[in-house]
Amino acid sequence: FQLVSLLLIGIAAWGIGFGLISSFRVVGVVIAVGVFLFFIALVGLIGAVKHHQVLLFFYMIILLLVFIVQFSVSCACLALNEEQQSELLEVGWSNTNSARSDIERNLNCCGYRVFYPNETCAADCLRSLHCKPCAPIMEEYSGMVLRFVGGIGLFFSFTEILGVWLTYRYRNQKDPRANPSAFI
Numbered sequence: 001f002q003l004v005s006l007l008l009i010g011i012a013a014w015g016i017g018f019g020l021i022s023s024f025r026v027v028g029v030v031i032a033v034g035v036f037l038f039f040i041a042l043v044g045l046i047g048a049v050k051h052h053q054v055l056l057f058f059y060m061i062i063l064l065l066v067f068i069v070q071f072s073v074s075c076a077c078l079a080l081n082e083e084q085q086s087e088l089l090e091v092g093w094s095n096t097n098s099a100r101s102d103i104e105r106n107l108n109c110c111g112y113r114v115f116y117p118n119e120t121c122a123a124d125c126l127r128s129l130h131c132k133p134c135a136p137i138m139e140e141y142s143g144m145v146l147r148f149v150g151g152i153g154l155f156f157s158f159t160e161i162l163g164v165w166l167t168y169r170y171r172n173q174k175d176p177r178a179n180p181s182a183f184i
Helices: 002-017 024-050 053-079 082-095 097-107 134-171
Strands: none
Touching: 024 053, 024 134, 053 134, 082 097, 082 134, 097 134
């Protein structure tokens, strides 16, 4: 899990470094999740090395909660149909200006369904006046991205439940470094 957390932090830094993402909220959330996972993995590692019952218990409970959230989000990503995806995209489009300019710039499109001349657009296609609307392009990518994210999330959620089970099994074992007469 430490590798996954460092990967999340690295991807967020890469996205902002190359100008793919300008929303600091999105980057902040990804980095916060990465830091949270790093500390949870560190708690599990220290608990396993020291055979510390309390740290292992908290690691197991937090990992179980992360599993529940991640499994739920992954199933929701895989269960969305095209109409629901379209509604979510439209709500996101109308509620955020920074994401809108990022989308227009990266996908080279203007407007959601229709582009009005009095609106601003960050796309390069505005110079040639042959801009496509962003909704069809976003809908094409969103289905693919949701399936990918849902599949990856399901994979890692099952590795987390395996981690919970292994932690439970390891936690109930005797510490081999302990005094053998203390268990009698």
